[in-house]
Amino acid sequence: MDAWQVAALVLGLWLLLGLLAQGGALRARHLAARAPPACFVRAPRPPAPGEPLNLCFLGDLQRGVASAVRPLGPALAAARCHLLVSSGDFVSHGEPPYYGILLAAFERADPGVAVRVVPGNHDLYPRRSKDERIGGPPFERCFGPRRWALRLGPALLVGLDTAGNRHFERQADWLDQTLAAHPEVPWICVSHRPPFRFDEPGEPPVPDLAALHARLRARPPLLHVSGHLHRFADRTVDGVRYVVNAHGGDLHGYDPGWRAFEVLEVEVGPDGRLGGVCRRAVRRRPDGRTYLDQFLVRLWDERRRWPWRAIAAPAGWLLRPLGLYVPVVRHPEQRPYPS
Numbered sequence: 001m002d003a004w005q006v007a008a009l010v011l012g013l014w015l016l017l018g019l020l021a022q023g024g025a026l027r028a029r030h031l032a033a034r035a036p037p038a039c040f041v042r043a044p045r046p047p048a049p050g051e052p053l054n055l056c057f058l059g060d061l062q063r064g065v066a067s068a069v070r071p072l073g074p075a076l077a078a079a080r081c082h083l084l085v086s087s088g089d090f091v092s093h094g095e096p097p098y099y100g101i102l103l104a105a106f107e108r109a110d111p112g113v114a115v116r117v118v119p120g121n122h123d124l125y126p127r128r129s130k131d132e133r134i135g136g137p138p139f140e141r142c143f144g145p146r147r148w149a150l151r152l153g154p155a156l157l158v159g160l161d162t163a164g165n166r167h168f169e170r171q172a173d174w175l176d177q178t179l180a181a182h183p184e185v186p187w188i189c190v191s192h193r194p195p196f197r198f199d200e201p202g203e204p205p206v207p208d209l210a211a212l213h214a215r216l217r218a219r220p221p222l223l224h225v226s227g228h229l230h231r232f233a234d235r236t237v238d239g240v241r242y243v244v245n246a247h248g249g250d251l252h253g254y255d256p257g258w259r260a261f262e263v264l265e266v267e268v269g270p271d272g273r274l275g276g277v278c279r280r281a282v283r284r285r286p287d288g289r290t291y292l293d294q295f296l297v298r299l300w301d302e303r304r305r306w307p308w309r310a311i312a313a314p315a316g317w318l319l320r321p322l323g324l325y326v327p328v329v330r331h332p333e334q335r336p337y338p339s
């Protein structure tokens with residue numbers, strides 16, 4: 001092979017990889033425009049009179065979306081679930097294409113019940129830029145308000161935004177008013193970060209969530225469910241029962257995703273008393289189309305940085321006149337992270 005042939009081979013490969021990256025950007029643009037499927041919009045089915053309320057909670061899902069969404073439907077049906085609640089970190093990063101991956105996966109594998117979501121830090125912040133003004137709007141477009149209250153059968157379910165540092169401050173008055181409007185009603189609270197670091201020695205309090213713990217202490221819920229931490233915990237602090245639902249399907253490092261994930265099943269009796277709180281292991285079922293979407297969106301994301309920025313450039317020049325070029329959007333880097 002002479003020098004010209006080597007040069008032609010390198011240029012051809014460069015163009016091919018560039019077209020792949022630009023194809024990823026086209027798919028990302030398509031996913032970013034997806035509407036939420038019915039499960040995120042439909043009203044939850046209340047329990048029949050005299051029957052218990054069965055709630056299921058899913059912890060951090062993020063990168064596990066390709067293998068943990070397909071088996072949800074049968075698992076929820078077996079639990080006779082009325083409502084699935086995500087305790088946040090539902091998507092990998094807070095930008096519309098990542099939301100699109102999840103929406104498409106849920107559309108293909110309809111879980112069969114209504115789904116409600118509270119935001120986690122990954123839902124509100126894009127990669128390398130901890131700015132909730134970027135991830136907040138797609139969250140609200142897909143899943144509705146970041147804090148919500150839902151009366152379902154014997155219980156009131158309250159979802160709060162504790163995704164970032166001091167987010168709870170904005171909702172303290174709303175929580176007081178919501179609880180005051182439902183006196184005597186047993187309630188369950190769900191928020192992404194718990195008020196204590198149950199995964200650290202001594203389990204210290206989280207400073208910005210002291211006000212939340214004070215409110216829970218004043219009117220103890222049946223249960224507070226959270227995610228965020230990577231270790232399961234079931235603790236009672238000052239009369240408040242905290243469950244950290246840690247194994248919601250997310251994959252860490254080079255985990256190939258063969259191990260089961262967990263759904264937390266919570267039963268509330270018709271009299272409003274807490275019944276069983278059970279960790280149910282669910283076997284993963286891979287979804288090839290979601291893996292492909294994850295790969296393509298990752299290319300779209302990497303196109304902002306070296307070396308993919310250089311690899312994708314020539315293909316971009318070719319696609320521009322055809323109207324097939326997706327402009328690169330970069331966010332200012334802001335590193336402060338919620339503690």
Ligand SMILES: [Fe+2]
Pocket residue numbers: 089120121122192227228229
């Ligand atoms: Fe988190």
